[in-house]
Each structure stands twice: as structure tokens, then as C-alpha cells.
Amino acid sequence: MLLHQLWPLLRPYRWQILLAFFLLCAASLTLLLVPLAFRDLIDLGFGSDTSSTHIESSLSRHFLLLTGLAAFWALAVACRYYTVSWVGERVTADLRSLVYQRVLTQSPQFFETLQTGEVLSRLTTDTTLIQTVIGSSVSMGLRSLIQLIGGMVMLALTSWYLFSLNLGLMLLVTLPVMLIGRKVKHLSRESQDRIADSSAMAGEILNAMPTVQSYGQENRETNRFRHSVEVSFNTAIRRTRVRAALAAVVIAGISGAIVFVLWIGARQVGSGELSGGQLASFILYAALVAGSVSTLAEVWGDIMRAAGATGRLLELLDAQPAIENPQQPETLPQLDQVSITLSEVSFYYPSKPDQPALNNISLQIQPGETIALVGPSGAGKSTLFQLLLRFYDLHHGTIHFNDRDIRSLRLQDLRSMMALVPQDPVIFSSSALENIRYGKPNASDDEVRQAARAAYADDFIQALPQGYDTFLGERGTRLSGGQRQRIAIARAMLKDAPILLLDEATSALDAESEILVQQGLNSVMHGRTTLVIAHRLATIQDADRIVVLEHGRIIETGTPSELRQQSGLYSRLAKLQLDIQP
Numbered sequence: 001m002l003l004h005q006l007w008p009l010l011r012p013y014r015w016q017i018l019l020a021f022f023l024l025c026a027a028s029l030t031l032l033l034v035p036l037a038f039r040d041l042i043d044l045g046f047g048s049d050t051s052s053t054h055i056e057s058s059l060s061r062h063f064l065l066l067t068g069l070a071a072f073w074a075l076a077v078a079c080r081y082y083t084v085s086w087v088g089e090r091v092t093a094d095l096r097s098l099v100y101q102r103v104l105t106q107s108p109q110f111f112e113t114l115q116t117g118e119v120l121s122r123l124t125t126d127t128t129l130i131q132t133v134i135g136s137s138v139s140m141g142l143r144s145l146i147q148l149i150g151g152m153v154m155l156a157l158t159s160w161y162l163f164s165l166n167l168g169l170m171l172l173v174t175l176p177v178m179l180i181g182r183k184v185k186h187l188s189r190e191s192q193d194r195i196a197d198s199s200a201m202a203g204e205i206l207n208a209m210p211t212v213q214s215y216g217q218e219n220r221e222t223n224r225f226r227h228s229v230e231v232s233f234n235t236a237i238r239r240t241r242v243r244a245a246l247a248a249v250v251i252a253g254i255s256g257a258i259v260f261v262l263w264i265g266a267r268q269v270g271s272g273e274l275s276g277g278q279l280a281s282f283i284l285y286a287a288l289v290a291g292s293v294s295t296l297a298e299v300w301g302d303i304m305r306a307a308g309a310t311g312r313l314l315e316l317l318d319a320q321p322a323i324e325n326p327q328q329p330e331t332l333p334q335l336d337q338v339s340i341t342l343s344e345v346s347f348y349y350p351s352k353p354d355q356p357a358l359n360n361i362s363l364q365i366q367p368g369e370t371i372a373l374v375g376p377s378g379a380g381k382s383t384l385f386q387l388l389l390r391f392y393d394l395h396h397g398t399i400h401f402n403d404r405d406i407r408s409l410r411l412q413d414l415r416s417m418m419a420l421v422p423q424d425p426v427i428f429s430s431s432a433l434e435n436i437r438y439g440k441p442n443a444s445d446d447e448v449r450q451a452a453r454a455a456y457a458d459d460f461i462q463a464l465p466q467g468y469d470t471f472l473g474e475r476g477t478r479l480s481g482g483q484r485q486r487i488a489i490a491r492a493m494l495k496d497a498p499i500l501l502l503d504e505a506t507s508a509l510d511a512e513s514e515i516l517v518q519q520g521l522n523s524v525m526h527g528r529t530t531l532v533i534a535h536r537l538a539t540i541q542d543a544d545r546i547v548v549l550e551h552g553r554i555i556e557t558g559t560p561s562e563l564r565q566q567s568g569l570y571s572r573l574a575k576l577q578l579d580i581q582p
């Protein structure tokens with residue numbers, strides 16, 4: 001079942017697997033010949049007159065043969081070990097990349113329910129389990145299986161009577177092994193889930209250290225994490241207990257069977273039914289078979305454990321993104337002149353199915369027009385941006401860019417038409433230069449600097465210890481809020497997209513920098529279709545039109561001066577904000 005699920009990943013390496021299988025068979029069969037050589041050695045060496053030169057030369061031949069077998073065995077094992085480990089590492093690396101690639105195509109909805117720490121845990125610990133199985137357990141299992149079957153055949157050939165006795169006892173051991181194996185699988189999945197829970201928790205807290213420390217919650221968080229670790233410890237111990245029981249059952253069953261058969265065999269040697277050499281080779285084969293059974297039990301436990309992990313990974317691989325590319329994507333001609341038309345748009349977030357975030361919105365935005373979205377917190381302004389970027393699909397209505405429904409465009413094409421400056425800009429852990437270049441990966445250093453100058457980011461970047469090459473720290477922790485915003489604006493400017501989405505892009509700037517950055521933005525906005533979300537109305541006085549949203553509905557639209565003349569929400573806000581300023 002596990003291998004069947006993993007087969008698509010294994011198939012590219014089928015030749016390596018075949019080679020490993022061949023080496024494995026060769027090594028195992030060699031090992032099976034050893035007891036035979038022993039039998040002859042013992043019967044020749046101790047069973048009869050040892051003085052004859054014929055026997056001496058025969059003995060030497062047997063010793064030579066044994067040495068040859070050992071050398072071949074060693075070589076085959078080394079080659080098999082290398083090949084199988086290679087396949088294990090390779091498949092794990094492929095699986096990691098594949099799962100990561102898949103996760104990156106998921107829409108935001110997916111990340112609302114699955115925490116990033118959990119994804120990370122699946123990518124690391126779960127894949128490591130699978131690597132153990134492919135890279136060692138499966139080959140150990142196969143080797144043991146060949147040795148088990150071969151050993152059984154040889155046992156049967158050596159003494160049918162003793163073999164049948166042994167077989168009966170072995171079967172008695174197998175049944176509990178299978179039953180306990182299933183339990184291990186279940187407990188293993190649970191244990192991996194608990195590990196993922198603690199990773200998710202740690203991930204979240206490590207990302208919020210300043211808040212945790214400013215509220216003095218270090219001890220509480222430590223305890224919460226300790227509790228979570230304890231839960232995973234307890235689950236792991238439950239699994240270990242079951243596996244320990246498995247080992248006890250196997251060892252007790254097998255050694256009991258061997259001792260019993262040895263006792264019967266010894267009596268047969270005494271009565272002359274069996275030679276000493278035959279009994280010795282029988283015992284070697286029985287030990288081989290016993291070893292194989294206990295390895296198989298161990299491997300079975302590993303495989304069941306990995307089956308749990310594979311299930312969790314395949315869940316990620318099989319997750320269908322909520323938003324997908326259309327079957328036959330259309331293209332948008334005239335990319336420099338984009339109009340946006342929203343017709344009766346209604347939308348509910350998946351987690352709030354009975355509270356519309358946007359309710360019956362219709363809006364026509366001309367190419368090159370600047371629209372400012374104003375309204376109280378939670379009115380649905382950022383949601384509108386999310387819908388334009390098609391992070392979610394609408395429940396009712398349509399959005400058109402020029403005359404194309406956005407659902408008919410390839411996601412990449414659609415998103416390449418928009419440059420977004422989000423409320424909370426993201427800074428990656430790389431240099432200032434690379435952070436801005438994220439807007440256009442093939443931009444030259446000069447283009448990057450130009451964008452930085454336009455966003456008034458050039459001065460502060462130059463003043464950083466290594467200028468544009470300064471490492472900005474994880475999530476830009478080495479920058480102020482306003483500096484992060486300017487980097488994000490420079491990045492959006494560099495993208496040079498026909499639509500600009502500014503979500504409170506200058507909210508963290510001081511008044512002076514805001515005016516400067518605004519000038520920069522004005523020059524970029526010129527000729528582009530722009531949507532600006534702003535709480536500070538002073539920054540949107542140049543907008544062509546203001547759209548006022550409340551509770552997900554448009555309640556007013558018009559130019560700033562038109563709206564001031566009405567006695568609606570905008571004029572109330574404007575009175576509060578603009579009129580008290582000197």
C-alpha cells in the first residue's frame with residue numbers, strides 16, 4: 001500500500017531499484033550457501049577420518065570457497081547499501097520539493113486552516129521517516145524475505161520433519177506481529193501529528209517574540225510548548241510500548257521454536273537419523289530464518305510508521321488548490337490600458353459563511369483612473385484587493401479586466417498585471433537590493449536603484465552599513481516600519497504593472513516622508529489604473545474618485561469635493577481629519 005502510493009516517485013529510479021534488487025538477491029543467496037559449506041566442513045572435519053590427504057585438500061577447498069563467498073557477500077552488500085540509500089535520499093528530496101511546490105500553489109484559504117509550522121514538520125520529519133523506509137527498511141525487509149524463503153527451503157531440504165515443526169511454530173508468531181503492526185501505524189500517525197502541533201506552536205511564537213516578551217509571557221509560552229512536547233512524548237511512548245511488545249513476542253516465539261527444534265534434532269543425531277553437520281547447518285538456517293523474521297517484524301513496524309507519515313504527506317500532495325487556472329486561459333490584449341469592472345460582486349470568507357465581507361458591489365474603473373477606497377475598519381477594502389488578485393473566488397457577480405473575466409485568465413498573467421503594496425509589507429531575509437528586485441527578478445542593479453529613488457528609499461538604504469547589500473534580517477527586523485513600507489513601494493514600482501494596488505502604503509511614514517513618497521507614487525500612478533486604500537484622507541485628495549465602503553457595501557462615490565458637499569460618511573470623516581488641520 002505504501003509502496004503503491006510512493007510508486008510515482010520511485011518510478012524514475014526503477015533501474016537503480018532493479019540493480020539494488022539484483023545485488024540484494026545476490027548477497028542473500030550467497031549468505032544462504034554459507035551453512036551448506038559449514039555442513040560439509042563439519043562432516044568432513046569431525047565426522048570421519050581426518051588424516052587422509054584427500055579430505056585435507058577438500059577442506060582447504062571448502063575454506064577457500066567460504067572466503068570467496070564472504071568476499072563476494074561483502075562487495076554485494078556494500079554496493080546494495082549505496083544504491084538503496086541513494087534511491088532513499090533521492091526520493092525524499094523529490095518528495096520534499098514536490099510537496100513544497102504543491103503547497104505554494106494553494107490559495108490563502110488553505111493556510112487559514114493549516115499552520116506553517118505544521119507544513120514544515122511534514123516536510124522535514126515525515127519525509128525523514130519515508131527516507132528511512134526506502135533507504136534502508138525496504139531493502140532490509142526484502143533481504144530478510146529472501147533469506148526467510150531461502151532459509152525455509154534449505155531447512156525443508158535438510159530435514160523435512162524438523163522444518164514442519166519449525167514452520168508451525170513460526171506461523172504462531174506471525175499473527176500477533178501483523179496485528180500489532182497495525183496498531184503501530186495508527187499510533188505513528190498520531191505521534192507525527194503531535195510533533196507537528198508543537199512545531200506549529202513554536203513557529204508561531206518565534207515569529208511573535210517581541211509581543212511575547214513585552215507581555216512577559218515567556219514562562220507561559222514555555223509551559224504551553226512543554227505541555228505540547230509532553231503530549232507528543234506520551235504518544236511516542238505508547239507507540240514504543242507496542243513496538244517493544246512486538247519485539248518480545250517475536251524473540252520469545254522464535255527462540256522458543258529454535259530451542260524446541262534443537263532438542264528434537266539432538267535426539268535425532270543421537271539415534272543416527274541426522275548427521276552432526278546436518279544439524280549444525282539446520283541450526284544456522286534456523287538462526288538465519290529467525291533473524292529474518294525478527295528483522296521483518298522490525299521493518300513491518302517501520303513501514304507501518306512510514307505509512308502514517310506518507311498519508312500525511314500525500315494529503316498535502318493531493319490538496320486541490322481552491323483557485324485553479326482555467327482549462328483554456330484567455331489572454332488580455334492591450335496590457336497598458338486596463339479597465340476594471342466589478343458587477344454585483346458579493347463575497348463571504350469561507351470561515352464566515354453567513355456574513356458577507358462584500359455585498360453587491362458594482363464599480364467601473366477607467367484605464368488610468370485613480371480610485372481611493374475609504375471606510376471604517378472592517379468595511380471590506382482589503383477584501384476587494386484580495387478578490388482582484390483572485391486569492392478567493394466570488395460568490396456572486398463578476399470582475400472583468402477590460403472585457404475579460406478574471407477567471408478566464410491564467411493566475412500568473414492576472415497577478416502579473418498588478419503591483420500590490422500591502423498593509424504589512426513583507427521583507428525577505430536577504431539584501432535591500434534583492435528585496436526590491438523581488439518585484440522584477442531580472443531587473444538590473446540600476447533599475448533597482450532607480451525604483452528605490454522613486455520610493456524615497458535610496459537615502460536610508462545608502463546609509464545602511466553595506467548600502468544596498470545590507471542584509472535586512474528575517475522579516476526585515478532591522479528596519480523601521482516606514483523603511484519597510486518604502487522598500488515595498490520600491491518593489492511595486494519596479495514591477496511596473498498596469499494596475500497599482502496600494503493598501504495604506506504610506507501609513508507608517510512620518511508626515512514629511514509621506515509627502516515625499518506620495519510624490520514618487522503620484523509619478524508612478526500617472527497613466528496606471530490605481531486603487532488606493534487610505535485612512536488618512538489628506539493623501540487621497542488627488543484621487544479621481546473616492547468610493548466609500550461600509551459593511552461591505554458602497555455607500556458613496558464621487559470626487560473629493562463632491563463628497564464633501566454631501567452630508568455622508570466621507571464629509572463627516574473629512575471634517576474630523578482635514579478641517580482641524582491648520
Ligand SMILES: Nc1ncnc2c1ncn2[C@@H]1O[C@H](COP(=O)(O)OP(=O)(O)OP(=O)(O)O)[C@@H](O)[C@H]1O
Binds near residue numbers: 350375377378383
Ligand atoms: N481571512 C479572513 N477570514 C475571515 N474573515 C475575514 C478574513 N479577512 C478579513 N475578514 C473579515 O472581512 C471583513 C472585511 O475585512 P477587510 O480586511 O477587507 O477590511 P478593511 O476595510 O480592509 O479593514 P482595515 O481598514 O482595518 O484594513 C472584516 O469583517 C474581517 O473581519
